[in-house]
Amino acid sequence: MKLLHTDLKNSVLKSMTQILEQNRADILKANKKDLEAFKGEDQALYDRLIVNDKKIDDMIEAVTSVMHQDDPVGREISNRTLKNDLNVVNTTAPFGTILIIYESRPDVTIEAAVLAFKANNKILLKGGKEAIHSNKALERCWHQALEMNGLSKDWIRLMHLNRTETQAFLKSPSEPLDLIVPRGGERLINFVKTHANCAVLVSGRGNNFLYVSEHADWSKAVNVIINAKTDKISGCNALDKVLINRNIPEYDTKLNMLKQKLEQYEVELLVDEKVSKILSQEQTIADDAIWYEEFLALKLLIGEVNGLDEAIELINEFSGKHSAAIITEDSEEAQSFMQNVDCAAVYHNASTRFTDGGQMGVGAELAISTDKLHHRGPLGLNQLVTNKYYVYGSGQVRVS
Known part of the structure; x- marks a missing residue:
């Protein structure tokens, strides 16, 4: 694949910001068609579908932000000269073709x-x-920006395949394919991992947990829970499960306070058997499988634990490995939680809603990776490269 000069890439992106602004009305019109045709009852899916003027402003800002970032390609990672005078230089390089x-x-x-x-x-x-x-409206904008700068539309294009055709393409791609990023629910991820014949970088489900320690500031805990649950229910960084230490002072009273606060936000509560003894009016879970579920709704499961170790064990067993938080004023306890919980992002006294490229200082993101190879967390510009070794010699041969 031809390496493009940074100035040319930035010129395409500058054109794109102008084209998005010029085509604002057409984009909104196209989105209106999608909204009117939406037949499902999935509120989270519908929320993610909406494009308005603010969303277009955010798109323009995302393109502008990436345009101003340094080019991630060709950066020197290491440079060493060996005893045999071979100069070994490791640099960043493009993946090639990515399918998302x-x-x-x-x-x-x-x-x-x-x-x-x-x-x-x-x-x-x-x-x-x-x-x-x-x-399609957004693809037309990309193609216009590319062609204005003398580049092929093949750099960025939509694939119009049904499920069967997608499966066939994953098994036997009709063109070189170097990396696939499935960004969606468990079913989509399993579909891709089952059928793909190249590297897959998983952008996993949420199902995020928060543990309230016996050393927590209760007011802080309630504020964080409300934000993490209600700020944006369609976000993969939204909260689904809360584990509360039974040794919190005034445990019964505080559980009822939390219930009343969540009811103000119309959050549906589910409780485990232990919590049901206090919140007896709430629905008790009948099947442990629900601990694996990502809700993407105004729904929250509250469970009781005896301490830090039990909380960590439950999170590592059931969570989506995306984000987890602890609310505590004990810094050593927080550090132990953060070191032992197996998630891409772990929080001390903060909402899981910050697991986002823009919020974490990464900038625009391709996805939130829950894999451990090649990167974990927000996939920003600097994570969309691999590496390549350049070895410079003067006729050296290896003698075994």
Whole structure:
């Protein structure tokens, strides 16, 4: 794949910001078609589908932000000269062609493409059928920006495949494919991992947990729980499960206080058997399988634990390995929690809603990776490259 000069890539992105602004009305019109055609009852999916003026402003800001970031390609990672005078230089290099599969969110068509392109990768965008008109409008903007700068439309393009065709493509790609990023629920991820024949970087489900320690500031705990649960229910960084230490002072009273506060936000509560003895009016879970579930709704499961170790064990067994938080005023306890919980992001006295490229200082993100290879957490510009060794010699041969 040809390496593009940074100035050319930035010129495409500058053109894109202008084209998005010029085509604002057309993008909104296309999105209106998608919203009117939406037949499902999934509120989170519908929320992610919406494009308004603020979303377009955010798209423009994402492109502008990436344009101003340093080019991640060709950076020197290491440089050493060996005893045999071979000069070994390790540098960053593009992946090649990336396929991202995602549901709903048309803004992914902008954020994923801008990051992949700036990192000198081609990108194939497999959006959901529910966002087809929005995605086509945004693809036209990309193609206009590319062609204005003398580049092929092949750098960024949508794939229009049904489930069967997608399965066939994953098994036997009709073109080189170097990396697949499935961005969606457990079913989508399993589908891709089952059928893909190249590297897969999983952007996992949320199902995020928060543990309230016996050493917690209760007011702080309530504020964080409310924010993490209600700020944006469609976010993969939203809160689903709360574990409360039974040794908290005034435990019964505080549970009832939390219940009343959540009811103000119309949050549906589920409780485990132990908590049901106090919150007896709430629905008690009948099947432990629900601990694995990502709700994407105004729903919260509250469970009781005896201490830190039990909380860590439950989180590591059931969570989506995305984000987890502890509320405590004991810094040593917080450190133990953060070191032992197996998640991409761990928090002390803060909302899980901050697991986001922009919020964490990474900038625009392709996804939140819950894998451990090649990167974990927000996949920003600097994470969309691999590495390559350049070895310079003067006729050296190896003697075993």
